[in-house]
Amino acid sequence: MMAAAVVTPHLIDRLPPLRGRLTADAPLAGSTWFGVGGAAEVLFKPADRDDLAALLAGKPADVPVTVIGVGSNLLVRDGGIPGVVVRLGRAFAGIEVVDCTVTAGAAALDGNVAAVCLDAGVAGLEFLSGVPGTIGGALRMNAGAYGREMKDVTIAAEALDGRGNLHRLDLAGLGFGYRRCAVPGDWIFTRAVLRGEAGDPAAIAERIAAIRSAREETQPLRTRTGGSTFANPPGHKAWELIDQAGCRGLRRGGAMVSEKHCNFLINTGGATAADLEDLGEEVRRRVFESSGVRLEWEIRRIGVRAEGGRQ
Numbered sequence: 001m002m003a004a005a006v007v008t009p010h011l012i013d014r015l016p017p018l019r020g021r022l023t024a025d026a027p028l029a030g031s032t033w034f035g036v037g038g039a040a041e042v043l044f045k046p047a048d049r050d051d052l053a054a055l056l057a058g059k060p061a062d063v064p065v066t067v068i069g070v071g072s073n074l075l076v077r078d079g080g081i082p083g084v085v086v087r088l089g090r091a092f093a094g095i096e097v098v099d100c101t102v103t104a105g106a107a108a109l110d111g112n113v114a115a116v117c118l119d120a121g122v123a124g125l126e127f128l129s130g131v132p133g134t135i136g137g138a139l140r141m142n143a144g145a146y147g148r149e150m151k152d153v154t155i156a157a158e159a160l161d162g163r164g165n166l167h168r169l170d171l172a173g174l175g176f177g178y179r180r181c182a183v184p185g186d187w188i189f190t191r192a193v194l195r196g197e198a199g200d201p202a203a204i205a206e207r208i209a210a211i212r213s214a215r216e217e218t219q220p221l222r223t224r225t226g227g228s229t230f231a232n233p234p235g236h237k238a239w240e241l242i243d244q245a246g247c248r249g250l251r252r253g254g255a256m257v258s259e260k261h262c263n264f265l266i267n268t269g270g271a272t273a274a275d276l277e278d279l280g281e282e283v284r285r286r287v288f289e290s291s292g293v294r295l296e297w298e299i300r301r302i303g304v305r306a307e308g309g310r311q
């Protein structure tokens, strides 16, 4: 008698009933700034906050959940991301201004928040025009630019924990530090409440224009990049250490250390995630040899390396 074949149900069939869009084996390369990386085992775009809570409350305990914004600080590895990848869509992208308090959904683009503030005559959030991510990513990373960071403007945030329970966090509860916050890694931000102040629209527009032109001058903006690769170590600038270690323009496969800003890695065309990660590790090694400083990754590397790929 032949043994009965064991059929493993697809992950989608193990998830609770959901109203949002589920996609199996969803390629992620197009969803990140680097343009590299494998697929999500399942990609989920929740219909709304209750739908996201239903996923978190009802998924099997062994299924990991990873949330991504617009992938401007992410290196997705070539073997993809096991489990469910959550990407928040339009239902989480609202922006509302009442007096000078701004409530923004976690999927709202930082640049759109800055633009809405400009229209409403709200000053203090211009720095967001220099960060190409979402509000959720900005909270997680305590994103900052040109002298301000999320820590300086956040009043409160809302997040779902790994079981789908809703939490309201004040500034102290967010525990912001340099490019990080202390909220548990499996919590998903759904919105933020930010504080601005009444300002003259012409002056706000001028500050946004100044930020734009400073970025144009210093960052490789029209390339596939992930922003600053390494955090600035205390007392140092990462780019200076990288430059002194002779890494400007260094290449591996299709990956290269930017000539324009050497704390940026770029995908020159055909890079794999492994090319970029290995180049980053080579930079860390050379910087340590030349300066004794160990650089720490600021870019979040997620997922698994490709089997049989260049390891």
Ligand SMILES: Cc1cc2nc3c(=O)[nH]c(=O)nc-3n(C[C@H](O)[C@H](O)[C@H](O)COP(=O)(O)OP(=O)(O)OC[C@H]3O[C@@H](n4cnc5c(N)ncnc54)[C@H](O)[C@@H]3O)c2cc1C
Binding pocket: 033, 066, 067, 068, 069, 070, 071, 072, 073, 074, 088, 106, 130, 131, 132, 133, 134, 135, 136, 137, 138, 139, 140, 141, 142, 143, 144, 145, 187, 188, 189, 190, 219, 220, 221, 225, 226, 227, 228, 300
């Ligand atoms: C050209 C360029 C310039 C940049 N300049 C700056 C800069 O000046 N200052 C700066 O701070 N950063 C900068 N960055 C980095 C990046 O834009 C920020 O870190 C941004 O906040 C990331 O947002 P994101 O939506 O792209 O998040 P992703 O890159 O998609 O994710 C980053 C992290 O946030 C987590 N995350 C995303 N959404 C949520 C959510 N809803 N809830 C919980 N966690 C979440 C992810 O799990 C991941 O750990 C730059 C990047 C590029 C490509």
